[in-house]
Amino acid sequence: MQQGYEAALVLRLIGIPRSTYYYHKQQKTQPHLEKTVREGREIPGYSFKQDGTKVSDEQIKEWLMESITGDGYAYGYRKLTVLLRREHDLIINKKKVYRLCTELDILRPQRQKRTHYPRKLARNRNITNSNQLFETDIKYGYIVGEDRFFFIQTVLDVYDRVAVAYHIGLTCEGKDVARTLQQALWKRQLFEDDPKPVIRSDNGPQFISHAFQEACESFKVEHERIPPRTPNMNAHIESFHRLLEDDCLSRHEFETYKEAYEVVTEYMKFYNERRIHSSIRDLAPAEFYRQNQVSPIPIKAVRV
DSSP states (O other): OSSSHHHHHHHHHHHHHHHHHHEEEEHHOOTOOOOOOOOOOOOOSSSEETTEEEEEEEHHHHHHHHTTTEEEEOOOOOHHHHHHHHHOOOOOOHHHHHHHHHHTOOOOOOOOOOOOSSBBBBBEEEEOOOSSEEEEEEEEETTTTTTTEEEEEEEEETOOOOOEEEESSSSHHHHHHHHHHHHHHHTTTTTSSSSEEEEEOOOTTTTEEEEEEEHHHTTTOEEEEEOTTTTTGGHHHHHHHHHHHHHHHHGBBBBSHHHHHHHHHHHHHHHHHHHBGGGGGTTTTHHHHHHHHHHHOOOEEEOO
8 A cells, every 4th residue: 555556455455344454543543542332222221111101120120029939930031021011011022131130140040952862873783795884974175265164075885985975065964965865875776775775974963954864764774873972983984084184185275166176076086996995905996896796806894
C-alpha cells in the first residue's frame, strides 16, 4: 500500500478483512479511543403481564421458589416457564427463566448421555477366502492450497487385501459410506450371493448413522463394530491407511482438491494392480484375487 496499491486489493490478496485492518489502524493512530459498541442489550430487570403490568425479577424469583416447593418441584426451566405463564399471566420466555433459575441455583442436574455400544460387536473370525470379511474406515487428507481437509473412505477385503471400493470427497456422511459399500458389492458381483461379506467398522458417526444401518439391512449385509479403543480389531484397514499416508499423502502438498483427488485415485490403482504384498505370495492384491478365483492359491488363513 505504501507503493501506491489500493488497500482493498492488497487486503483481498493476503486474506485480511478490511474491518480488521482499519480497526488496528485506528487503534495505532488513536489509542485513547475506547470501545463503545454495546454487546447485547442490558438486562431490564422486569417482565410484563398480559395486562401490561410490570413485574420485577425479584418477584418472579419468589414465584419460582414457591413453585419448586410445591407441585413444580420436579420441573425444569422449560416447564417452570409454562407454570409462570399459566398461574401468573406473565409474558416471559424460557431463556429468561433459565437465567433466573441459574441465579437462584435451582436448576435440576442434566441427565448424562449414555454411550450406546453396538449390538453386534466384532467377534473373532477365521477368514479362508475372499468376500468373507470387509473392513472399512475413514482417512483424512489435507489440502494446503485451500486450507481444508478431505476424506478417503475405503472398503478393504481382509483376505486378498484389495481396496474393493473407496470414496474421496470434501465430506463423508452416512449416505457416502453406504454408497461405497454398494459399490464394493457391485464390483464383486455379490448382490445375489448368500451369505454376503460381513462389513466391520469402528464406531464413527458415519457407521452408526441411520443411512448406513438401513443400507446394510437393504443389502442383507451383517455389520459388526469393534469395541471402543480396539483399533487392532480393524488392523488390516489401519495398515492400509498407514501405507496410504506413507506412500502417498505425506509425499504431496496438494494445492487443490482436484489435484488431491487425482493423486489418491492414481495411488489406489497402483496399490491394487502393482504394489507387491508379502502376505499374498508377493503378488499385487488384484492379481492375487484374479488368480485365486481361477485356481486357489494356498496362503495362511487370516485370523481377526
